[in-house]
Amino acid sequence: xxxxxxxxxxxxxxxxxxxxxxxxxxxxxxxxxxxxxxxxxxxxxxxxxxxxxxxxxxxxxxxxxxxxxxxxxxxxxxxxxxxxxxxxxxxxxxxxxxxxxxxxxxxxxxx
Amino acid sequence: xxxxxxxxxxxxxxxxxxxxxxxxxxxxxxxxxxxxxxxxxxxxxxxxxxxxxxxxxxxxxxxxxxxxxxxxxxxxxxxxxxxxxxxxxxxxxxxxxxxxxxxxxxxxxxxxx
Numbered sequence: 534x535x536x537x538x539x540x541x542x543x544x545x546x547x548x549x550x551x552x553x554x555x556x557x558x559x560x561x562x563x564x565x566x567x568x569x570x571x572x573x574x575x576x577x578x579x580x581x582x583x584x585x586x587x588x589x590x591x592x593x594x595x596x597x598x599x600x601x602x603x604x605x606x607x608x609x610x611x612x613x614x615x616x617x618x619x620x621x622x623x624x625x626x627x628x629x630x631x632x633x634x635x636x637x638x639x640x641x642x643x644x
Numbered sequence: 645x646x647x648x649x650x651x652x653x654x655x656x657x658x659x660x661x662x663x664x665x666x667x668x669x670x671x672x673x674x675x676x677x678x679x680x681x682x683x684x685x686x687x688x689x690x691x692x693x694x695x696x697x698x699x700x701x702x703x704x705x706x707x708x709x710x711x712x713x714x715x716x717x718x719x720x721x722x723x724x725x726x727x728x729x730x731x732x733x734x735x736x737x738x739x740x741x742x743x744x745x746x747x748x749x750x751x752x753x754x755x756x757x
Contacts, residue, residue, distance in 0.1 A: 537686065564743060575734060575748035576687075583743065620686070629694060630675060630744045631702075634686035 535561075537635035539621050544641045550609050553638045555621030559602040564624040566632065567595050567606045571617045579606070579619075608640075616642045647671065648749035650735050655754045657729075665720045665752045667735035673747075674740050676718040680704065681732040681751075690733075693718055722754065729756045 538556045545551040555565070564583040568576035580588055582597035582604060594607040606619055618637040624630060648669045657663045669676065675694050679687040689702030693712040707726025712718055718737075722729045732753050736746040 541684075566743075566745060568748075573732075573751075573753075575750050578745045578747070581743040581745060622687075624744075629692070629700075630738055630746070631689065631692070632687075632746065634679075634688075636684060636686045 535623070535625055535633045537621055537623055537633055539619075539635040539638045541636065542639045542641070544643065545608075545611050547611055547613060547642055547644050549611050550607065551611060551640065553606045553608075553619050553621075553640065555604045555606070555635060557602050557604075557621075557623045557633075559599065561625040561627065562599060562602070562623065563626040565595075565597055565604050566622040566624070567593075567604075568620040568622065569617050570620055570637065576620055611642045613642050613644070616640060648735060648737055648747055650733075650749035650752050653750065653752060655752055657754070657756050659756055660724045661756075662721055662723050663729075663754065663756075665722065665733055665735075665754070667718045667720065667749055668716055669718075669735075669737045669747075669749075670716060671737055671739070671747065672715070673737035674715070675738045675744075676712070677736040677738075677746060678702070678708075678710065678718070678720045679734045679736065681734060687734060690720065722756075729754060 567579040570576040580595040621635040622632040678690040691710040693699035735749040
């Protein structure tokens, strides 16, 4: 199968740093996306990794290790508005842009 | 403003009725997708379309149907054959260039009783 695993819930303190992990099966890997989704709203695109290494975008960074089937999303200087679900999605090769989504990690930021 | 619209935001239906969910985009994207989201589960692909007049089944197509007569529009019909239709339905589209990220509409929450 093509399971995408990520923790169900995490909590963190305002101003802190949090790392959300995602693991996947490596066969056919063709790119990994992170999305943010506030409750009842649409997912919004955060980052994309297809090569090994770290991609930084302001307070958010995403890391990928293709050989380990592992990615993480790093959120710095946490704000209350960062309380949301974070979805890891992997694109596997197969002729079209199909994404397999993890169940999401619900992050609660508290004062 | 470019974007994806879905209507309505909330929809209520009686069991046994078909219902059609609207999805429109003005991003000039060729590819469009329909997902279903249930609590505690990832988004699951229902149908997708790469070009006008063409579409393919996703992982959970049973009980659903779609059409793609125009590039901008990709309506989803939830038929009475769908056993558990109550869910949050998300439509997405993607451009024809790397990284092909998918842009999502605001979703329709369907409740069937």
